[in-house]
Amino acid sequence: KAGVTQTPRYLIKTRGQQVTLSCSPISGHRSVSWYQQTPGQGLQFLFEYFSETQRNKGNFPGRFSGRQFSNSRSEMNVSTLELGDSALYLCASSNGQGFAAGTDTQYFGPGTRLTVL
Amino acid sequence: AQKVTQAQTEISVVEKEDVTLDCVYETRDTTYYLFWYKQPPSGELVFLIRRNSFDEQNEISGRYSWNFQKSTSSFNFTITASQVVDSAVYFCALSEGFSGGYNKLIFGAGTRLAVHP
Numbered sequence: 001k002a003g004v005t006q007t008p009r010y011l012i013k014t015r016g017q018q019v020t021l022s023c024s025p026i027s028g029h030r031s032v033s034w035y036q037q038t039p040g041q042g043l044q045f046l047f048e049y050f051s052e053t054q055r056n057k058g059n060f061p062g063r064f065s066g067r068q069f070s071n072s073r074s075e076m077n078v079s080t081l082e083l084g085d086s087a088l089y090l091c092a093s094s095n096g097q098g099f100a101a102g103t104d105t106q107y108f109g110p111g112t113r114l115t116v117l
Numbered sequence: 118a119q120k121v122t123q124a125q126t127e128i129s130v131v132e133k134e135d136v137t138l139d140c141v142y143e144t145r146d147t148t149y150y151l152f153w154y155k156q157p158p159s160g161e162l163v164f165l166i167r168r169n170s171f172d173e174q175n176e177i178s179g180r181y182s183w184n185f186q187k188s189t190s191s192f193n194f195t196i197t198a199s200q201v202v203d204s205a206v207y208f209c210a211l212s213e214g215f216s217g218g219y220n221k222l223i224f225g226a227g228t229r230l231a232v233h234p
Contacts, residue, residue, distance in 0.1 A: 033220045043208065043224035056218035088160055094220060104212075104220055105152070108162035 002027065004093050004109035012115045018079040021112045023091030025072050031055075031096030032074035033106060034066060037088040046089075049074055050096045078114075086116045119144045121211050123225035130199055131233050138194045138228045140209030146170075148214030151185065151192045152222065156206040168192065170214075199232045206230070 005024045013019050025032050033056075034046040045058040049068035066076040072093075078085055088111045094104035120143040130136050142151065153165040166176060168185050176183045180197045196203055206229045210222040217223065 031220055033222075035222070042226050043210075043222075045221045045223070048218075048220040050219065056221050058221065090160075090162060092162075092220075092222075096220075105164060105167050106220060106222060107164055108154070110159065110161040113160070 004091055004107055006089075006091050006109040006112050008112060009110065010113050010115075012117065013081050014117050015081055015083060017081050018077060019081060019114060020075050020077045021089055021091075021114075023074045023076075023093075023109060025074070025091075025093030026107060029093040029095050029107075030072050031094045031104060031106075032068055032072065033092045033094070034074070034076050035090045035092065036060075037090060037111070038084075038086070043090070046076065081116045083116050086114060088113050119146075119211060119213060119217065119223050121209050121223055121225035123207075123209055123228050125228045126226070127229045127231070129231045129233065132200060133198050134232075135195060135197050136199050136230065136232075138196075138207050138209075138230070140192045140194065140225060142190050142192065142209070142211045144211060144213055144216070146213040146216050150212040150214070152210040152212070153183065153192075153194050154208045154210060156208060156227070158205075162208065165194075196230075199230075201232050201234055204230055204232045 031050045033048040048056040068074045090111045092106035092108045094106045122141045149170045151168045154162040182195045184193045206227045209225045
């Protein structure tokens with residue numbers, strides 16, 4: 001099976017712009033989660049989608065949003081970019097069928113490295 | 118509050134040495150899941166192992182072994198006879214069965230392992 005794919009791999013934007021990142025999960029997986037990785041804050045959970053519905057959300061401002069399509073592909077959007085948004089954004093997929101929250105194993109993509117100038 | 122602590126920021130060893138990466142976690146949930154991921158320079162997080170809170174059996178997979186001890190809230194990872202290809206950043210992560218909600222991984226800060234020839 002093909003792994004999780006993310007596009008683009010690299011992005012350079014300027015402050016105030018907005019950006020959209022894309023994630024295609026492993027075939028058959030219906031859950032997609034997003035994480036932000038920075039040297040200062042480490043890996044932090046942004047949100048999780050399953051069957052086009054956001055099921056969980058981390059502590060990020062409303063400038064960070066996401067959505068999931070019927071084919072399970074997901075996009076995340078960051079509006080009004082700030083310098084501090086420079087990070088590696090990782091997407092992870094899982095089958096989402098866990099009998100309780102937290103039971104899934106998440107498989108990660110290669111990430112999108114966003115630089116905000 | 119939930120938390121994962123990886124006290125070792127960086128470890129440097131010579132090839133063929135054994136090395137143990139420490140992980141201590143905090144959670145109030147009685148059902149939880151622990152993970153180890155490897156992040157090579159390419160950036161992708163590679164899944165290594167998942168353990169649930171009901172199963173304290175140690176696990177061995179080739180040169181890798183994991184020691185889970187609920188009494189000390191630890192989930193340590195040992196690499197036997199390390200190789201240069203083991204050089205990477207290793208993350209321990211926690212997923213809670215109820216409090217955290219769906220698919221929210223809480224990561225430690227990571228341990229950077231450098232294996233020298």
